[in-house]
Amino acid sequence: MTAENSVSAARGMGHDAERYRSFARANADALGAVVPATISALLTCHNRREQTLACLESLRATAIPGITIDVHLVDDASNDGTAEAVAAAYPDVEITSGPGDLYWGGGMRLAFRRAVPENPDYLLWLNDDVVVERDALERLLVTYARLCAEGQPRSIVAGSTRDPLTGTTTYGGVRRASRLRRMAFAQVAPTDAPQSCDTMNGNVVLVPRSVYSVVGNIDERFTHAMGDIDYGLRARSAGCQVFLAPGHVGTCSGNPRAGTYLDGTLSRRERLRRVASPKVLPFAEWAALCRRHGGRLWPALALSPYVRMMAGRRPR
Secondary structure (H helix, E strand, O other): OOHHHHHHHHHHHHHHHHHHHHHHHHOOOOHHHOOOEEEEEEEEEOOOHHHHHHHHHHHHOOOOOOEEEEEEEEEOOOOOOHHHHHHHHOOOOEEEEOOOOOHHHHHHHHHHHHHHHHOOOEEEEEOOOOEEOOOHHHHHHHHHHHHHHOOOOOEEEEEEEEOOOOOOEEEOEEEEOOOOOOOOEEEOOOOOOOEEEOEEOOOEEEEEHHHHHHHOOOOOOOOOOOHHHHHHHHHHHOOOEEEEEEEEEEEOOOOOOOOOOOOOOOOHHHHHHHHOOOOOOOHHHHHHHHHHHOHHHHHHHHHHHHHHHHOOOOOO
8 A cells, every 4th residue: 555545545534524524413313313223234244254253343333322233144155264253253143054155145135034024124234345434324324314304214325435545435326327328337426415326336235124125135136246236226116215325434445357357468258257257247137137227228238248348348
């Protein structure tokens, strides 16, 4: 990490803190409108013991009086001792074992099925590689309370994450790039106020009962990478909204490009092989997503990233 990046990251964190302080002052009474409440945190993991423990520790530090958090963790056949370490450090966490082929989508669906019978007020989607800020939960809940006060109780609230080294936004809310490029999404930079989005990344997401009771679970057809995008789009189609909370609510490193389908040093054949893996853009799942949300041009949109790659261009 360079000194310049360190200064940039620190400056970004300072701006985030000031943004939220301003937002909190303007909504000082909002949290009281949603307390008491029950939250079921949903996580899935595979062989990331230290990251999973750090995530859970950061979640524990967000405790708010009157808010009960139950954690449902699906351990998908980790062989690095994740489940044992979590059970020892956090005995209240409900751990469900997976067979090893659930990926993110399957793990989160299983966690959803374990949590929903308890009828929690909110579901909190949380990637196990996220470290949330101490006030992250308060930010999400205050944002939701403000939306309720404005007559929008059927709203998902996504939280932005930043890279821990550079401070740049990595995940959060996204919007469609254009009316024609309906399946290309651009990251929304957080500000000091909630922002409307088309959908969201699933790294940090607060889903109230008013939404999950309508939209249901993550769709079974999506193995890993597209279930979150589909969920937000389905929510909007069902009359719900997606909003981005002010500031960044945690840190999460972006996925590296080296060795992936975005790595221009690899051959086209190898990049095509990698893009079709379950964790990236398998064609049947991508085509299903495009057909559901891409409009009349969905066949062209479905083919576009593969054609661009065959032509030696980077998929958008």
